[in-house]
Structure formats: structure tokens, C-alpha cells
Amino acid sequence: MSETPPPSKSEARAKFRRTLVQVLVVQAVALAVLAFLQIRYGS
Amino acid sequence: MHWLNWVVVGVYLVYVVVDGIRKSKGTDSLAGFFVANRSLSWWVVGLSVMATQLSAITMIGTPGQGATDGIRFVQFYFGLPIAMVILGVTLVPFLHGSGVYTAYEYLERRFDAKTRSLTAFLFLLSRGMAAGTIIAAPGVVLSAIFGIPLSWAVALIGVPTVIYTMVGGVQAVAWADVKQMFLIVFALLAIVVVLIVKMPVNPDDALRIAGATGRLETFDFSFDLTETYTFWSGIIGGTFLMLSYFGTDQSQVQRYLTSRSIDEARSSLLMSAYWKIPLQALVLLVGIGIFVYYQFVRPPLLYNPAHEQAVVDTRGAEYSALQERYEEMFSLRSDAALATANAEADTESAAGMETFLEREADIQGIRAEALTMAEEVTGESSRDVNYIIPRFALSELPIGLAGLFIAGVIAAAMSSISSELNSLATTSIIDFYRRWARPEGTDEHYLLVSKGATAFWGLFACIVATYAATLGSLIEVVNRFGSFFYGSILGVFLLAMIPWAKGRGAFYGLIAGMSFVGFVNFRMPEIAFLWHNVIGAVTVVVVGLVLSGFGPRNAPSASDTA
Numbered sequence: 001m002s003e004t005p006p007p008s009k010s011e012a013r014a015k016f017r018r019t020l021v022q023v024l025v026v027q028a029v030a031l032a033v034l035a036f037l038q039i040r041y042g043s
Numbered sequence: 044m045h046w047l048n049w050v051v052v053g054v055y056l057v058y059v060v061v062d063g064i065r066k067s068k069g070t071d072s073l074a075g076f077f078v079a080n081r082s083l084s085w086w087v088v089g090l091s092v093m094a095t096q097l098s099a100i101t102m103i104g105t106p107g108q109g110a111t112d113g114i115r116f117v118q119f120y121f122g123l124p125i126a127m128v129i130l131g132v133t134l135v136p137f138l139h140g141s142g143v144y145t146a147y148e149y150l151e152r153r154f155d156a157k158t159r160s161l162t163a164f165l166f167l168l169s170r171g172m173a174a175g176t177i178i179a180a181p182g183v184v185l186s187a188i189f190g191i192p193l194s195w196a197v198a199l200i201g202v203p204t205v206i207y208t209m210v211g212g213v214q215a216v217a218w219a220d221v222k223q224m225f226l227i228v229f230a231l232l233a234i235v236v237v238l239i240v241k242m243p244v245n246p247d248d249a250l251r252i253a254g255a256t257g258r259l260e261t262f263d264f265s266f267d268l269t270e271t272y273t274f275w276s277g278i279i280g281g282t283f284l285m286l287s288y289f290g291t292d293q294s295q296v297q298r299y300l301t302s303r304s305i306d307e308a309r310s311s312l313l314m315s316a317y318w319k320i321p322l323q324a325l326v327l328l329v330g331i332g333i334f335v336y337y338q339f340v341r342p343p344l345l346y347n348p349a350h351e352q353a354v355v356d357t358r359g360a361e362y363s364a365l366q367e368r369y370e371e372m373f374s375l376r377s378d379a380a381l382a383t384a385n386a387e388a389d390t391e392s393a394a395g396m397e398t399f400l401e402r403e404a405d406i407q408g409i410r411a412e413a414l415t416m417a418e419e420v421t422g423e424s425s426r427d428v429n430y431i432i433p434r435f436a437l438s439e440l441p442i443g444l445a446g447l448f449i450a451g452v453i454a455a456a457m458s459s460i461s462s463e464l465n466s467l468a469t470t471s472i473i474d475f476y477r478r479w480a481r482p483e484g485t486d487e488h489y490l491l492v493s494k495g496a497t498a499f500w501g502l503f504a505c506i507v508a509t510y511a512a513t514l515g516s517l518i519e520v521v522n523r524f525g526s527f528f529y530g531s532i533l534g535v536f537l538l539a540m541i542p543w544a545k546g547r548g549a550f551y552g553l554i555a556g557m558s559f560v561g562f563v564n565f566r567m568p569e570i571a572f573l574w575h576n577v578i579g580a581v582t583v584v585v586v587g588l589v590l591s592g593f594g595p596r597n598a599p600s601a602s603d604t605a
Contacts, residue, residue: 009304009306013306015306015310016131016306016309016310016313019310019313019314019317020128020313022317023124023127023128023313023316023317024124026317026318026321027124027316027320030320030321030324031320033324034114034117034261034262034324035261035262037114037250037254037259037261038259038260038261038262040250040254041250041251041253041254041259042254042257042259042260
């Protein structure tokens with residue numbers, strides 16, 4: 001596996017912001033699935 | 044274990060050492076050995092961060108916890124994404140931007156040498172012990188399952204790890220982490236597939252059975268300081284713990300110090316934020332799946348084969364009688380589980396569930412008797428949560444995949460231990476040897492002693508591992524070790540970001556924080572350990588700020604400056 005050249009500062013910042021949004025979406029989905037399991041199957 | 048499984052394990056061990064040595068290129072300087080010349084991509088660092096945190100304890104202890112206690116443990120990680128975002132905009136720019144090798148080095152620049160040395164010493168103390176428990180967890184299980192002495196199992200994991208960490212430094216560690224992470228995830232997914240294929244009931248029915256026993260209750264919103272895993276302890280206590288672990292623990296800080304830029308360091312941390320909760324939920328669901336599977340396929344009465352053998356050898360007749368009762372009760376519980384899954388009307392379902400829960404309680408009663416017997420015979424803790432998934436993997440996974448699972452457990456252990464050894468060596472050399480003993484050495488000299496320090500910590504961890512074997516739940520042991528110091532160390536770093544905080548406040552605040560956590564731990568043991576992180580951090584910040592308000596402004600003395 002070889003290293004790629006580093007992205008520019010603005011590219012890296014834009015990537016950070018995009019990743020941050022994705023993180024929030026994935027957490028929301030994960031928590032929603034867990035909540036669904038608890039509501040649907042919880043004792 | 045089938046010889047083909049041993050071949051898979053052997054190939055993995057040889058590959059990881061050879062590849063680690065290959066990756067040692069460019070590590071012939073201190074910056075290369077300790078921070079990979081700050082050249083690694085965000086995704087390499089991100090996977091290394093995740094692999095470091097995901098230890099063998101996660102691979103074997105967490106599914107066991109899922110099988111016995113359900114999914115609520117996932118709440119422990121609720122603070123992680125929050126902590127990662129906070130760190131991305133606070134500590135990461137401070138630490139990466141200051142060009143340090145260790146997080147504690149930064150504290151001397153900000154405060155003074157004694158604050159740096161005390162925090163570095165606490166790190167060496169807590170993580171040195173933790174490295175031992177990280178090897179011990181899989182070591183004990185592999186030793187019992189394969190009937191080999193514990194020292195062999197510890198050596199099997201420890202020796203290859205020490206070799207590639209010592210030769211290749213952080214670069215070898217990070218690249219090995221990447222491959223180990225893929226192996227771990229593959230091994231877990233293999234178990235998921237096998238469970239789905241072999242499960243005697245459909246997924247909906249399986250979830251109904253798991254739900255009937257309360258194992259799908261993720262969220263506990265009660266604000267109870269004595270309850271270990273609640274939504275609030277996860278969000279508040281967990282955030283403080285993760286801030287401290289990822290922001291101030293050298294084993295993690297060193298990962299993102301290898302990044303090419305601050306932005307890449309941030310992105311690498313966000314990768315953990317992205318995957319941690321889903322991955323942890325998957326691991327717990329694997330355990331829950333095994334619990335449901337064992338409703339229909341009879342598991343051993345005792346999961347620890349060494350304990351089972353000891354009981355058979357000394358109290359055979361008594362154990363046989365218990366085994367007979369167990370088999371009889373097992374088939375009754377299987378029928379009840381099936382009735383619960385197949386119930387159509389609500390009343391039928393409620394009645395079926397009641398019978399099932401009664402049978403489940405009977406089975407747990409018989410298990411408790413067997414565990415007591417094992418404890419009496421061996422004189423050891425008979426808690427066998429950590430043996431559930433390895434026993435399942437070896438009996439239910441096809442040949443080859445079972446070996447891959449064992450390789451995955453060893454990989455999970457190695458990925459955590461290598462980072463620990465690397466960071467323990469870095470702190471020993473940078474914060475103590477170079478700072479106090481030999482400030483004017485050459486790069487070659489420091490590189491040589493760094494490799495020696497890695498070997499020393501590897502040996503120390505292996506020795507601790509052979510004695511940590513009888514500790515109770517290994518997950519909690521490691522987290523408890525951390526919680527004793529973590530919150531207070533986080534408090535010092537928080538003080539570092541407050542402009543008017545002074546060295547004297549940081550040093551005595553740290554002592555006050557640890558003392559107070561110690562007091563709470565011994566005098567109020569009912570307070571769940573996750574809250575210790577909050578208590579420690581808040582105490583340090585409050586005491587530190589109060590003390591910073593008194594006395595002259597303390598400019599670091601000449602002797603305090605590196």
C-alpha cells in the first residue's frame with residue numbers, strides 16, 4: 001500500500017466538515033436502530 | 044483445534060512479524076521511530092486509533108457481555124463521538140501544532156517540569172499495568188481452551204508484538220494495526236454469517252427471544268450514579284473518559300501525532316467517532332445471537348474447559364448429577380423458547396414468555412451451582428463470560444474460519460499492546476531519560492535506548508499478564524485502572540487551555556483530583572466508575588484555578604525548562 005500526496009489545507013478542511021456531517025448521520029441511524037430494537041422487541 | 048486452524052494462526056503470526064520488519068524503513072531516527080516523521084495518511088492513523096482501542100477484551104469479553112447482560116453496555120460509548128469532535132477542535136491542534144513527541148512534553152511548555160513528570164509517571168504506571176491485562180485477557184482464554192500453560196499463551200501474543208514494535212517503531216505499529224483491524228472485522232462478520240445460517244429460528248423470532256430476556260434494552264435513562272451503564276453515565280462520564288483517553292493518553296495521542304497535518308489528525312479521530320457505536324453494537328449483537336443460538340443447541344455447563352475438567356476430576360459424581368438436571372432443563376427451556384417465538388396471539392405470547400423466563404431462571408440457577416463448584420475446586424474466580432465466544436467459534440465455525448477467529452483475537456491483542464509498548468517507550472525516553480538523565484545524547488543513542496525500552500516494557504507486560512489472570516471481569520479492570528487517573532489528567536490538559544491557569548495550580552490540582560477520586564473510590568464505592576472521570580477532571584480544574592489565583596505568577600525556572 002503506498003502513500004498518496006497530502007491534500008491542500010482547504011481540501012482537508014472541507015473533507016473534515018463532510019466527515020463530521022457523516023459522523024452525525026451514522027450516529028443518528030445507529031441510535032435509531034437501537035431504539036427500534038428496544039421498542040419493538042424490548043420486554 | 045484442527046491442524047489447519049493452527050496453520051492459519053501460524054501464517055498470521057509470521058506475516059505480522061515479517062511485514063512489521065519491512066515497514067521499519069525510514070525509522071532510523073527518533074522522529075521516524077516515534078512519530079513516523081509525521082507522514083501517515085488520515086485513514087492509516089484512523090484505523091490505527093480504532094485498532095488500538097479495540098483490544099482482545101473487546102473481541103472476547105464484549106460478546107460474552109452481550110450474551111449474559113445484553114446490549115446496554117453500548118451506552119458506555121455514547122460519549123465517544125462527542126469527545127472526538129471536541130478534541131478535533133481543541134487538543135489536537137495544540138498537540139500536533141506544538142511538534143511534541145508526547146502529550147506530557149506539551150505540559151512542560153505550558154506549565155512546568157514537575158507537572159509534566161507527574162502526568163508522565165501516572166501514564167507509565169496505569170498503562171504499564173493495563174498492557175499486562177490486555178495480554179492476560181486472551182492469554183488466559185487461549186491457555187484454558189488449548190490446555191497450554193499461561194506463560195506460553197502470553198509468549199505467543201507478546202513475543203511477535205515486541206519484535207515488530209521494537210524493530211519498526213510507530214510506523215510498523217500503525218501499518219500492522221490497519222491489517223489487524225481488517226482481520227478483526229472479517230472474523231466478527233464470519234461469526235455473524237455463521238449465526239444467521241445456523242440459527243434454528245428466523246431473525247424476527249431470534250430478536251423476540253432476546254427481547255423477552257431484556258437483552259435488547261439499550262437505553263436506561265435513569266439518573267442513577269450507582270448504575271454503571273446508563274444513558275447519562277455514557278454521555279457525561281463516557282465523554283470525560285474518552286476525552287481523557289483520546290486526548291491525553293500517549294498510546295492514542297501518539298497515533299495522531301504521526302499524521303501529516305492537523306486536519307488529517309482530526310479526520311483520523313472522526314473515523315473512530317464514525318464507526319465505534321455501530322461496531323460495538325455489532326459485537327454485542329453477536330453475543331446476543333450466540334445466547335439465542337444456545338437456546339436450541341446445548342452449550343457446555345461451564346464454558347471454561349480447564350475448570351470443567353477440574354470439577355469432573357474432583358467432584359465427578361456431583362457434577363454428573365448437575366449435568367443431568369441441566370440437560371433436562373435445557374430441553375424444557377428450548378421448547379419454551381420455541382413457543383415464545385411461535386406465539387401468535389398476545390395472550391399466548393405472554394403466557395409462553397412467562398414459562399420461558401421461568402425455565403431460563405432455572406438454567407441460570409443450575410449454572411450458578413456449577414460455577415460455585417468450579418470456584419470451590421479451583422480456588423479461582425469461575426466467571427466464564429470471556430470463554431463464551433471462543434468456545435462457540437471453535438465448535439461452530441468451519442475449519443479455517445475458526446483459526447481465523449483465533450488469529451483475530453490475537454490480532455486484537457497485538458494491535459493494542461504494540462501501541463501501548465510504543466507509547467510507554469516514548470514516554471520513558473522522551474519524558475524521563477532524555478529530560479532528566481541524558482539531555483545531550485545523539486539520535487542513534489536515543490534510538491537504541493528506545494528499542495531497549497520497548498523490549499523492557501514488553502517483558503514487564505508479559506510478567507504482569509501472568510499475574511493478572513485471576514482478576515475478575517477484565518473489561519472493568521482495565522477501565523477501572525484508567526478511571527483512577529484519567530479524569531485528573533484530563534483536568535490538567537483542560538487547565539492548560541485556560542490562559543490564567545498556572546503550573547502550581549496544575550500540579551497541586553492534579554494531586555487534589557487523584558486524592559478525591561481515591562476517596563470516592565474507597566469511601567463511596569457505590570458510585571459507578573465512569574463518574575470518577577467527571578469528578579477527577581472537575582476537581583483538578585476547580586482546585587487548579589483557585590490555586591492559580593494565589594501567589595506570584597510562576598514563570599518556569601531555568602531548571603524546569605527543557
